[in-house]
Amino acid sequence: MIFEEIKESILNGAQFDDFLGQEDVQQNLKSALVSGHHVILVGPPGVGKTTLAKNVAKLLKPIEVNDCGFNCDPKDPWCPVCRSGKEVRKKVLSPEERFVRIQGSPDLTFEDLIGDIDPQKALKYGAFSIEAFKPGKIFKANKGILFFDELNRCPPKLQNSLLQILEERKATIGSYELDLKSDFILIATMNPDDENTEPLSDVFLDRVDVIFVNYPENSDVEKKIVMSKGKKLIDVKPEFVNIIVEFIRTLRNNENLDKKPSVRATLSLYERSQANALLNGRKEPTIEDILQSLKSVLVHRIKLKPSLDFKTTTEQFLEKEFASFVDNLKKSQGDYP
Numbered sequence: 001m002i003f004e005e006i007k008e009s010i011l012n013g014a015q016f017d018d019f020l021g022q023e024d025v026q027q028n029l030k031s032a033l034v035s036g037h038h039v040i041l042v043g044p045p046g047v048g049k050t051t052l053a054k055n056v057a058k059l060l061k062p063i064e065v066n067d068c069g070f071n072c073d074p075k076d077p078w079c080p081v082c083r084s085g086k087e088v089r090k091k092v093l094s095p096e097e098r099f100v101r102i103q104g105s106p107d108l109t110f111e112d113l114i115g116d117i118d119p120q121k122a123l124k125y126g127a128f129s130i131e132a133f134k135p136g137k138i139f140k141a142n143k144g145i146l147f148f149d150e151l152n153r154c155p156p157k158l159q160n161s162l163l164q165i166l167e168e169r170k171a172t173i174g175s176y177e178l179d180l181k182s183d184f185i186l187i188a189t190m191n192p193d194d195e196n197t198e199p200l201s202d203v204f205l206d207r208v209d210v211i212f213v214n215y216p217e218n219s220d221v222e223k224k225i226v227m228s229k230g231k232k233l234i235d236v237k238p239e240f241v242n243i244i245v246e247f248i249r250t251l252r253n254n255e256n257l258d259k260k261p262s263v264r265a266t267l268s269l270y271e272r273s274q275a276n277a278l279l280n281g282r283k284e285p286t287i288e289d290i291l292q293s294l295k296s297v298l299v300h301r302i303k304l305k306p307s308l309d310f311k312t313t314t315e316q317f318l319e320k321e322f323a324s325f326v327d328n329l330k331k332s333q334g335d336y337p
């Protein structure tokens with residue numbers, strides 16, 4: 001069982017090395033997985049929810065399965081393809097291949113998630129025969145992680161199908177009930193500020209554990225993330241990274257913003273400043289290089305509160321905030337790059 005495998009790995013000391021900081025988040029995720037619970041990671045975009053979920057898959061081992069579309073265990077195959085008596089090839093799934101992503105959206109269909117009837121096979125075997133069934137993502141995720149990004153963007157009907165699978169390991173397709181042998185860990189995400197969503201039912205929420213993921217807890221952690229994940233195009237002094245991180249964090253705390261800049265914004269500003277320095281023929285980036293890409297990196301990543309919206313544009317707001325940030329920096333340090 002997949003939960004047994006992850007439990008063993010975590011209890012043997014495996015760590016989420018790709019996700020920096022927020023020890024409480026890491027601890028809660030480990031504890032939920034060791035308990036055999038499905039989880040929903042709740043938090044704003046760009047805080048590492050996907051990284052964390054992928055990291056769970058990395059704790060798994062490569063595994064041999066039948067190449068039948070259902071990832072059957074070669075020792076205990078159950079699907080119609082494997083049972084048809086035909087020779088079925090085996091394949092090895094790497095830990096990365098044991099991570100199956102599904103993007104929650106209003107257009108997501110039952111067929112994407114669970115599967116569909118193959119019309120050609122339906123002619124041969126009959127419209128409601130299991131032999132005619134074409135497996136969806138749920139089966140691709142068999143023996144792995146089903147990463148359901150933005151779960152609350154998909155229609156309530158689909159959320160209910162997923163719930164039924166989690167609960168009863170069954171899905172109803174056409175007129176027959178499909179007895180599901182898909183063994184997966186559901187890691188879903190939700191953005192609490194997303195407006196285009198369908199609320200999850202209480203019944204659903206009662207079947208999962210929720211873990212809140214947030215922006216890096218302090219500048220040091222964010223600096224580490226930027227320096228380890230950001231592209232390095234040129235020599236950058238740690239003090240310069242500090243300036244970028246502090247500016248983004250100042251914006252994040254600005255009460256005039258409805259949408260706050262993510263860690264991706266910090267990373268982007270870090271990379272673009274270096275690129276500008278290169279283009280400007282400098283050996284290292286300066287404040288001027290940040291300013292040059294400020295709008296391009298941030299205008300679309302933040303949103304002013306409606307009360308401020310008609311008084312200023314996002315561009316003006318950014319320029320003003322950055323100028324006053326630099327002013328404060330001058331006052332406090334006297335000298336800056």
Ligand SMILES: [Zn+2]
Nearest residue numbers: 068072079082
């Ligand atoms: Zn099979």
